[in-house]
Amino acid sequence: MSNSTPRTFNIVCIPGDGIGVDITDAATQVLTALASAFGTFNLKFETLDWSSKNYKQRGYYAPEGGVEGLKKYDAIYFGAVGWPDVPDHISLWQMILPIRTTLNQYANVRPTRIIPGTVSPLSACASDPSLLDWVIVRENSEGEYSGHGGTTPSTAHAAHTVATEVSIFTRVGIERIMRFAFETALHRPRKLLTMVTKSNAQRHGMVLWDAIFYEVAREYDGRVKYDKMLVDAMTVRMVNRPESLDTIVATNLHADILSDLAAALSGSIGIAPSSNLDPTRTFPSMFEPIHGSAPDIAGQGIANPIGAFWSAAEMVRWLAGADGASNDEGLVEGKGVGNMVEAADCLMQAIANVTEKGVKTKDLGGKSNTKEVTDAVCEEISK
Amino acid sequence: MSNSTPRTFNIVCIPGDGIGVDITDAATQVLTALASAFGTFNLKFETLDWSSKNYKQRGYYAPEGGVEGLKKYDAIYFGAVGWPDVPDHISLWQMILPIRTTLNQYANVRPTRIIPGTVSPLSACASDPSLLDWVIVRENSEGEYSGHGGTTPSTAHAAHTVATEVSIFTRVGIERIMRFAFETALHRPRKLLTMVTKSNAQRHGMVLWDAIFYEVAREYDGRVKYDKMLVDAMTVRMVNRPESLDTIVATNLHADILSDLAAALSGSIGIAPSSNLDPTRTFPSMFEPIHGSAPDIAGQGIANPIGAFWSAAEMVRWLAGADGASNDEGLVEGKGVGNMVEAADCLMQAIANVTEKGVKTKDLGGKSNTKEVTDAVCEEISK
Ligand SMILES: CC(C)[C@H](C(=O)O)[C@@H](O)C(=O)O
Ligand SMILES: CC(C)[C@H](C(=O)O)[C@@H](O)C(=O)O
Numbered sequence: 167m168s169n170s171t172p173r174t175f176n177i178v179c180i181p182g183d184g185i186g187v188d189i190t191d192a193a194t195q196v197l198t199a200l201a202s203a204f205g206t207f208n209l210k211f212e213t214l215d216w217s218s219k220n221y222k223q224r225g226y227y228a229p230e231g232g233v234e235g236l237k238k239y240d241a242i243y244f245g246a247v248g249w250p251d252v253p254d255h256i257s258l259w260q261m262i263l264p265i266r267t268t269l270n271q272y273a274n275v276r277p278t279r280i281i282p283g284t285v286s287p288l289s290a291c292a293s294d295p296s297l298l299d300w301v302i303v304r305e306n307s308e309g310e311y312s313g314h315g316g317t318t319p320s321t322a323h324a325a326h327t328v329a330t331e332v333s334i335f336t337r338v339g340i341e342r343i344m345r346f347a348f349e350t351a352l353h354r355p356r357k358l359l360t361m362v363t364k365s366n367a368q369r370h371g372m373v374l375w376d377a378i379f380y381e382v383a384r385e386y387d388g389r390v391k392y393d394k395m396l397v398d399a400m401t402v403r404m405v406n407r408p409e410s411l412d413t414i415v416a417t418n419l420h421a422d423i424l425s426d427l428a429a430a431l432s433g434s435i436g437i438a439p440s441s442n443l444d445p446t447r448t449f450p451s452m453f454e455p456i457h458g459s460a461p462d463i464a465g466q467g468i469a470n471p472i473g474a475f476w477s478a479a480e481m482v483r484w485l486a487g488a489d490g491a492s493n494d495e496g497l498v499e500g501k502g503v504g505n506m507v508e509a510a511d512c513l514m515q516a517i518a519n520v521t522e523k524g525v526k527t528k529d530l531g532g533k534s535n536t537k538e539v540t541d542a543v544c545e546e547i548s549k
Numbered sequence: 550m551s552n553s554t555p556r557t558f559n560i561v562c563i564p565g566d567g568i569g570v571d572i573t574d575a576a577t578q579v580l581t582a583l584a585s586a587f588g589t590f591n592l593k594f595e596t597l598d599w600s601s602k603n604y605k606q607r608g609y610y611a612p613e614g615g616v617e618g619l620k621k622y623d624a625i626y627f628g629a630v631g632w633p634d635v636p637d638h639i640s641l642w643q644m645i646l647p648i649r650t651t652l653n654q655y656a657n658v659r660p661t662r663i664i665p666g667t668v669s670p671l672s673a674c675a676s677d678p679s680l681l682d683w684v685i686v687r688e689n690s691e692g693e694y695s696g697h698g699g700t701t702p703s704t705a706h707a708a709h710t711v712a713t714e715v716s717i718f719t720r721v722g723i724e725r726i727m728r729f730a731f732e733t734a735l736h737r738p739r740k741l742l743t744m745v746t747k748s749n750a751q752r753h754g755m756v757l758w759d760a761i762f763y764e765v766a767r768e769y770d771g772r773v774k775y776d777k778m779l780v781d782a783m784t785v786r787m788v789n790r791p792e793s794l795d796t797i798v799a800t801n802l803h804a805d806i807l808s809d810l811a812a813a814l815s816g817s818i819g820i821a822p823s824s825n826l827d828p829t830r831t832f833p834s835m836f837e838p839i840h841g842s843a844p845d846i847a848g849q850g851i852a853n854p855i856g857a858f859w860s861a862a863e864m865v866r867w868l869a870g871a872d873g874a875s876n877d878e879g880l881v882e883g884k885g886v887g888n889m890v891e892a893a894d895c896l897m898q899a900i901a902n903v904t905e906k907g908v909k910t911k912d913l914g915g916k917s918n919t920k921e922v923t924d925a926v927c928e929e930i931s932k
Contacts, residue, residue: 315716317753334713
């Protein structure tokens with residue numbers, strides 16, 4: 167590919183509900199500014215109206231074949247889903263969870279650090295923000311989110327009603343997420359991986375999880391340091407010794423909980439990104455801020471767009487194939503153009519410059535609205 | 550019962566492993582001092598050697614019929630279990646988990662607050678410790694700790710190995726813990742109950758959990774305020790708005806995680822108590838600090854005994870039947886002698902006086918060892 171023919175990436179946006187709409191809008195503006203500032207790649211956006219509002223009217227989020235249809239794009243940008251008038255388990259199981267599993271997005275990656283202009287609620291990290299710098303690798307395809315289980319009798323009202331939740335762990339599923347986590351740790355400055363489990367109380371799937379971790383660990387001996395934590399004790403370590411952690415790997419549910427805690431400890435849930443990756447690059451990966459649809463502030467133009475911008479930066483970095491994925495073991499490098507890595511770095515720097523200056527939303531202690539933060543980031547990019 | 554015939558309570562101690570031994574020893578000393586200072590009740594101690602060391606020699610923790618044998622005591626005082634040379638899932642499933650379920654200890658109660666002389670790692674709570682004052686009610690008999698599930702083929706080494714963890718939720722199990730939690734909230738100054746769930750991603754057992762919560766809630770309308778949180782978002786609320794929480798009810802696994810986080814946020818895992826209650830008082834309840842056996846500091850005489858003392862205070866309070874349990878709905882009042890409530894308060898005050906003075910172990914920033922803290926608390930009691 168010559169320098170004069172910028173590569174085009176087709177991005178499909180699913181803004182979803184509530185502030186998902188505001189922040190997806192902000193993210194596409196910032197991404198457009200980024201592409202035109204660099205001129206070496208193009209981003210073409212399409213938008214799908216898979217929202218709870220439409221679900222109420224039509225009876226579905228994604229139409230028949232809709233999730234399959236996502237396979238033709240280069241990446242998916244997701245806002246947020248969930249609205250008070252649709253039970254959460256319906257909105258999630260009809261949209262976000264099928265996307266993650268159908269598109270083989272088995273690795274959910276959640277970096278957390280304290281960006282300039284934000285303050286950790288932990289005294290120690292408030293004085294030294296460098297203490298907290300983590301990447302959480304979440305198993306994103308099975309475990310506690312398998313969806314198996316049921317209720318008998320099907321009404322909750324019988325005196326003897328019993329319901330089950332069945333977590334399913336497969337060797338394939340565990341092995342690939344462990345390998346991905348070790349590869350991630352290998353490309354981090356500190357090369358330390360902490361594996362989280364609850365194998366003391368959960369003696370089947372979690373024991374398999376542990377066994378396969380140690381198996382894969384042998385391949386990385388001498389290259390990656392590793393240790394093991396019980397999920398309950400892990401919260402204590404995150405609070406008390408953040409500097410002792412680097413890369414973390416955990417199950418679908420455990421990492422869901424730990425990554426929200428991580429975001430809170432870093433100063434705001436509004437800044438944290440989440441990448442749902444198909445590390446084999448067979449199907450498009452999906453990028454979304456970790457926050458939800460926030461019905462209470464939706465449509466007011468005051469949502470914090472930083473989590474959305476950081477997610478956008480992760481998308482650009484993934485498209486550039488510069489995420490530390492290797493060709494070994496099915497982790498395939500991206501085929502983006504070279505300086506998209508610079509573009510991702512540029513976006514992260516723009517975010518930092520803007521928050522450092524104090525242009526930030528209320529949740530970060532600032533006074534700006536979504537548009538003001540977005541404009542400021544676009545302006546930094548074009549500098 | 551006349552004032553001149555002090556009632557005797559038979560307490561069975563299971564020190565277990567590691568620092569469990571040191572702190573059980575400290576707790577019995579303090580309890581003995583308390584009983585003799587009050588003179589209105591007697592505590593008679595017996596000790597069972599159900600340790601990992603004995604397991605290695607004999608092949609069992611509790612002997613045949615051992616757990617059943619606990620039924621003849623008035624209460625169980627538990628240290629800690631777990632030692633590096635026995636896999637955790639064995640030590641737990643052979644001892645602590647069977648005790649909890651066999652003795653119908655379906656409610657695990659974990660108060661958390663910041664006691665004098667301890668400092669929260671959260672800046673906000675470091676300046677105003679009163680912001681954090683919670684009681685976590687943990688479902689202690691089923692859910693994610695049901696033990697169901699398996700591995701097929703039974704070796705982890707097959708390429709297609711699959712393992713499951715099956716969480717079981719019953720109407721009876723959910724209803725009784727919800728009722729217990731509402732009763733607990735009703736007796737707290739703020740009368741607020743927050744229910745934790747993950748019913749957006751776990752759509753069977755967790756949906757039943759939610760439904761029964763709202764059913765029971767109707768009985769308390771106007772008497773207890775209540776709200777619902779997803780477990781991931783709950784960690785954020787605990788960090789950011791501790792003052793917005795009071796009583797919390799969650800499943801076995803969720804509450805396990807949240808209560809360790811709570812202890813960390815309050816300043817030390819070494820001070821937090823845990824009561825495993827049979828609210829029907831058919832069988833003895835069990836009291837234990839939430840910390841583990843801490844192999845790294847075992848036998849050095851430096852373990853923090855405060856969690857053990859607070860657990861001892863909770864035991865005395867439970868024996869006095871003054872825990873807010875009511876006769877409605879199967880929650881039966883205790884038959885202890887009246888001023889055991891005063892005794893429990895006296896022990897809590899003694900702890901506070903000692904930690905406030907700075908007589909505390911290293912983990913709390915002090916320089917004292919277990920014996921010095923224990924002696925200081927005994928001295929306070931006899932004042
Ligand atoms: C929206 C929901 C399914 C979700 C999850 O639990 O996975 C969210 O909390 C997240 O962390 O992405
Ligand atoms: C020892 C272990 C079974 C335990 C649990 O997970 O219940 C501990 O973490 C606790 O919280 O009591």
